[in-house]
Amino acid sequence: MQLETNGVCKYFGGLKAVDGVDFRLSSGQLKSIIGPNGAGKTTFFNLLSGFYLPTKGTIHFEGKDISRKSMDQVSQRGITKTFQITQIFPRLTVFENVRIAAQSRKTAFNFWRRAGSFHDVNEKALEVLDLVMLLDSRERIASTLSHGEKRYLEIGMALAAEPKILLLDEPTAGMSPAETVEATHLIRDIADRLKLTIVLVEHDMSVVMEISDDILVLNEGKVLAEGNPKTISDNEEVQRVYLGGGKK
Amino acid sequence: MEKLTDIKREKGKVGFVDKSVWITLLILLVLPFLISKPLATEILIYGLFALAFNLLLGHTGVLSFGHAAYFGVGAYAGGMALRYFHVSVWTSLVVAMVVTALVAAGIGALAIKKKGVYFAMISLAFAQMFYFMALSPFRKWTGGEDGLKFIPILKLEFPFPVDLTSALPLYYFTFFVVGLAIIALWRILDSPFGRVLKAIRENEVRTRATGYNVNRAKFLSLVISGSFSGLAGALFTIYLGYGSLMTLFWMTSGSILMMTLLGGMHTFIGPVVGVGVFMYLQNTISVYTDRWQLFVGALFVALVLFFPDGLVGTIKMKYRERKSRA
Amino acid sequence: MFDLSWEIVAMQMIFGLALGCVYVLMAGGLSIIFGLLDVVNFAHGTFYMLGAYAIFVAVSLCGNFWLGLVSAVVIVALIGGVIEWLLLKPLYKRDPLYPLLLTFGVSICIPDIIKICFGLIGKVVPYPSGLMGAFMWGPVMIPKYRLFIIVLTLVVLITLWLFLNKSNLGMIIRASTRDSMMTQVLGINVSRIWTVGFMIGIGLAALAGAVAAPMVASIPDMGVEMTIECFVVVVIGGLGSLGGAIIGGLLIGQVISFVALFAPSWSNVAIFMVMAIILIIRPRGLFGEEGRL
Numbered sequence: 073m074q075l076e077t078n079g080v081c082k083y084f085g086g087l088k089a090v091d092g093v094d095f096r097l098s099s100g101q102l103k104s105i106i107g108p109n110g111a112g113k114t115t116f117f118n119l120l121s122g123f124y125l126p127t128k129g130t131i132h133f134e135g136k137d138i139s140r141k142s143m144d145q146v147s148q149r150g151i152t153k154t155f156q157i158t159q160i161f162p163r164l165t166v167f168e169n170v171r172i173a174a175q176s177r178k179t180a181f182n183f184w185r186r187a188g189s190f191h192d193v194n195e196k197a198l199e200v201l202d203l204v205m206l207l208d209s210r211e212r213i214a215s216t217l218s219h220g221e222k223r224y225l226e227i228g229m230a231l232a233a234e235p236k237i238l239l240l241d242e243p244t245a246g247m248s249p250a251e252t253v254e255a256t257h258l259i260r261d262i263a264d265r266l267k268l269t270i271v272l273v274e275h276d277m278s279v280v281m282e283i284s285d286d287i288l289v290l291n292e293g294k295v296l297a298e299g300n301p302k303t304i305s306d307n308e309e310v311q312r313v314y315l316g317g318g319k320k
Numbered sequence: 321m322e323k324l325t326d327i328k329r330e331k332g333k334v335g336f337v338d339k340s341v342w343i344t345l346l347i348l349l350v351l352p353f354l355i356s357k358p359l360a361t362e363i364l365i366y367g368l369f370a371l372a373f374n375l376l377l378g379h380t381g382v383l384s385f386g387h388a389a390y391f392g393v394g395a396y397a398g399g400m401a402l403r404y405f406h407v408s409v410w411t412s413l414v415v416a417m418v419v420t421a422l423v424a425a426g427i428g429a430l431a432i433k434k435k436g437v438y439f440a441m442i443s444l445a446f447a448q449m450f451y452f453m454a455l456s457p458f459r460k461w462t463g464g465e466d467g468l469k470f471i472p473i474l475k476l477e478f479p480f481p482v483d484l485t486s487a488l489p490l491y492y493f494t495f496f497v498v499g500l501a502i503i504a505l506w507r508i509l510d511s512p513f514g515r516v517l518k519a520i521r522e523n524e525v526r527t528r529a530t531g532y533n534v535n536r537a538k539f540l541s542l543v544i545s546g547s548f549s550g551l552a553g554a555l556f557t558i559y560l561g562y563g564s565l566m567t568l569f570w571m572t573s574g575s576i577l578m579m580t581l582l583g584g585m586h587t588f589i590g591p592v593v594g595v596g597v598f599m600y601l602q603n604t605i606s607v608y609t610d611r612w613q614l615f616v617g618a619l620f621v622a623l624v625l626f627f628p629d630g631l632v633g634t635i636k637m638k639y640r641e642r643k644s645r646a
Numbered sequence: 647m648f649d650l651s652w653e654i655v656a657m658q659m660i661f662g663l664a665l666g667c668v669y670v671l672m673a674g675g676l677s678i679i680f681g682l683l684d685v686v687n688f689a690h691g692t693f694y695m696l697g698a699y700a701i702f703v704a705v706s707l708c709g710n711f712w713l714g715l716v717s718a719v720v721i722v723a724l725i726g727g728v729i730e731w732l733l734l735k736p737l738y739k740r741d742p743l744y745p746l747l748l749t750f751g752v753s754i755c756i757p758d759i760i761k762i763c764f765g766l767i768g769k770v771v772p773y774p775s776g777l778m779g780a781f782m783w784g785p786v787m788i789p790k791y792r793l794f795i796i797v798l799t800l801v802v803l804i805t806l807w808l809f810l811n812k813s814n815l816g817m818i819i820r821a822s823t824r825d826s827m828m829t830q831v832l833g834i835n836v837s838r839i840w841t842v843g844f845m846i847g848i849g850l851a852a853l854a855g856a857v858a859a860p861m862v863a864s865i866p867d868m869g870v871e872m873t874i875e876c877f878v879v880v881v882i883g884g885l886g887s888l889g890g891a892i893i894g895g896l897l898i899g900q901v902i903s904f905v906a907l908f909a910p911s912w913s914n915v916a917i918f919m920v921m922a923i924i925l926i927i928r929p930r931g932l933f934g935e936e937g938r939l
């Protein structure tokens with residue numbers, strides 16, 4: 073088990089956003105988390121990435137307890153993420169955005185060498201940009217990219233940090249149908265080529281059904297169902313609670 | 321579509337420092353022949369102070385409203401080392417930097433993790449504390465309102481004798497130290513650490529999610545910023561010949577903020593330009609009126625409202641716009 | 647030091663309480679502005695200074711302290727409203743740094759304008775005739791004016807609490823914080839609400855300055871030190887918390903009062919040391935909200 077949670081909870085005062093979730097993830101899987109709005113999906117993601125500290129329960133990564141690790145520590149251990157609202161470095165160039173992500177695995181507190189002289193970091197950044205099809209835009213200022221391009225950039229940044237597990241929070245949100253198809257293929261492609269474990273939060277059921285190995289359904293902070301796409305789409309309770317509509 | 325290998329090779333070429341640094345140093349080299357020597361020396365010193373301040377503000381995104389603390393502590397530390405311990409001028413500079421770094425570390429330990437506005441307020445409060453300490457309870461050592469006087473005659477022995485009470489040698493001594501500091505700051509800003517600072521300024525959450533310890537980076541940024549500010553303070557004491565209480569005054573913190581913003585806080589050399597323009601204006605306007613603060617305050621308000629990028633920043637933007645249109 | 651009588655200690659406490667009330671009014675105003683607009687008003691002390699000058703002008707014109715007090719608060723609050731409307735509002739959509747910098751710029755300009763109009767010499771406002779002198783409560787001598795300040799602050803705080811929690815406008819103000827989505831949903835003109843909220847905060851600062859005027863000689867530069875002391879209060883008490891502003895203000899009042907008695911050369915430094923100690927043992931302030939650190 074590469075990543076697992078046991079009874080993990082996050083309470084905000086009286087609000088039980090996540091209420092006892094057991095989650096199992098094997099290396100190389102592509103698992104999707106779905107559920108109605110307010111089910112706790114993003115909160116759960118934030119727990120996994122160290123953005124929130126769990127109120128109760130534990131999170132283990134490769135056997136070690138990471139429940140109380142901070143976001144940067146979790147990232148260094150190999151779990152990187154993209155956010156529901158794209159978080160990039162707006163006034164830096166596309167290249168620098170990815171380069172600094174790649175740099176995070178090499179050095180942070182070097183004061184004397186020029187950052188551009190780390191050739192391996194530069195190369196990694198360029199390769200990742202090539203992978204997410206932003207190589208030609210590398211000198212553009214990140215804020216000038218289109219919405220879809222920014223989401224790709226963020227995925228690129230998450231990849232450049234050499235993750236073992238990639239968490240993607242609604243990666244296709246705000247994308248046109250054509251962009252969504254392209255993004256879906258890209259994600260599956262990345263998973264296969266780089267042999268990454270990926271966890272996806274998604275609303276778009278067509279995406280989920282097409283690329284997931286496994287699906288977890290959350291409702292009101294608890295696990296409603298878990299299984300492969302066929303099992304989940306046949307599950308009556310899932311159909312009742314979450315009518316699995318595609319894009320509105 | 322360019323070949324990936326060609327791009328890789330092109331990205332790898334880096335020099336020692338950027339051209340703009342050399343140009344600035346060149347201008348500073350000849351400055352005393354263009355304007356009065358004391359004014360030029362003050363521009364050097366405050367220019368260094370502004371660059372150090374901007375490391376924290378413009379490049380890390382952290383506003384300190386009490387940077388006079390570091391400038392002043394450096395001024396007094398250097399002055400006291402000269403007056404009470406009779407060290408050499410070079411040593412006084414080192415002492416100032418070390419003491420100020422420790423003070424910055426102390427303040428950082430208490431306040432750097434806090435939200436921006438809190439840090440701004442706390443930094444102001446601590447600067448004010450030092451001001452009052454120098455004014456009253458520690459008057460015996462600091463000279464109180466009159467400042468730290470009776471500093472021994474300033475001269476350099478090493479590497480060759482230089483009389484620092486004479487205007488031109490004093491300028492070039494200051495230029496030498498400030499020049500080295502400018503190069504050092506430029507290298508720090510272009511290092512991996514410097515890039516992390518810029519990332520923090522752009523998006524702190526994303527920087528953390530990428531795996532960087534943001535608090536430690538901010539802390540170090542504060543310490544470096546404080547230390548170089550202290551160096552500027554020590555140079556100021558040498559320039560004046562005594563340790564001035566005004567170095568700790570809140571208006572010093574305010575002035576350096578205004579000068580930095582005037583020049584452009586998102587550029588490297590902007591603050592130095594801001595200092596030059598500001599001090600020149602101050603020199604000119606103070607001849608006509610005591611109400612310099614009204615002028616500078618109104619100018620600052622106008623800057624914030626209409627030209628937040630400052631002089632150099634606005635020029636850079638216009639240049640970039642013209643280039644992309646071509 | 648130990649041959650102090652209890653009467654003197656009690657009197658110092660009352661002085662400290664009155665001083666603390668001034669800080670409470672100031673910090674309360676600062677907290678309201680911050681809570682509503684997410685702006686730390688670096689010119690807060692400047693409006694305190696304006697309050698003191700305003701009551702000086704008003705009393706010079708009409709001779710009545712009470713009329714002067716009310717008009718001072720109203721006039722300065724209006725000035726605050728104009729400044730917010732013209733200068734601050736355009737900056738809300740930018741980086742939060744800019745509104746802060748603007749208030750700083752304002753704090754630099756205005757004292758000089760006052761210097762031009764009134765000169766540098768301190769202005770004195772006489773105590774109102776009904777409140778001069780002191781009365782004896784047992785063995786303790788209580789200055790009437792100091793008591794007035796304490797009572798006034800209590801009345802203002804209660805009125806404020808009632809207003810914010812029980813009145814329609816008050817509740818709208820509380821709901822219209824700048825980072826809440828309610829503002830778009832509710833469809834009210836939040837822009838105007840923000841101006842009103844700012845004016846309330848400024849009004850409190852002006853009130854503090856106006857009531858303090860008879861006790862000190864008003865000089866144009868008195869604002870900056872007050873702003874800084876105000877910051878110390880909110881750092882200690884926790885920004886955004888009215889309860890914190892009250893406790894912090896009262897604490898600071900006592901600290902200044904007693905240190906002035908026992909170690910006068912440290913009287914200016916003491917409050918910063920208290921702030922440093924509290925930062926060490928309780929970083930988020932006495933009443934600060936976790937996460938809003």
